[in-house]
Amino acid sequence: MTEQQPPSPGPDPRESGSGGLERALHAGRALVLADLTACGIAEAEVVSLVEDAVSHRRWWVEQWPEGVSFVAGLIAQDVQDALLDRRGRWPGCPLCGGEEEHVLDVEPELGPDPHWVCGRTATAVAPVGGLGGAR
Numbered sequence: 645m646t647e648q649q650p651p652s653p654g655p656d657p658r659e660s661g662s663g664g665l666e667r668a669l670h671a672g673r674a675l676v677l678a679d680l681t682a683c684g685i686a687e688a689e690v691v692s693l694v695e696d697a698v699s700h701r702r703w704w705v706e707q708w709p710e711g712v713s714f715v716a717g718l719i720a721q722d723v724q725d726a727l728l729d730r731r732g733r734w735p736g737c738p739l740c741g742g743e744e745e746h747v748l749d750v751e752p753e754l755g756p757d758p759h760w761v762c763g764r765t766a767t768a769v770a771p772v773g774g775l776g777g778a779r
Contacts, residue, residue: 748769
């Protein structure tokens with residue numbers, strides 16, 4: 645019996661053309677929406693922020709095709725920045741308690757396989773798209 649592998653969250657970065665770009669954008673969108681849903685804030689206004697980030701990153705990858713494998717992390721960072729301006733910090737760190745609430749960071753900032761990381765403890769909490777399992 646062969647072991648089935650879970651589906652990959654993104655496209656093969658060696659894949660070229662608009663098909664690879666669209667798959668990367670849709671995968672990044674789905675991962676960020678999964679995290680927003682896990683945090684209970686996937687409302688219409690917030691989903692619009694995701695769509696804005698996807699649109700911006702579409703242009704960005706068209707200019708730098710080698711960055712296609714970085715799209716999910718960049719969309720997550722874009723949404724995080726947009727939410728800070730409109731609603732406050734997101735996502736809050738589920739590991740650290742106390743009065744000084746802080747958010748998770750996306751690491752690497754520009755690289756494949758992005759994760760949400762607690763900056764205080766340098767602990768990887770979950771991959772982007774996996775906050776539901778970390779709460």
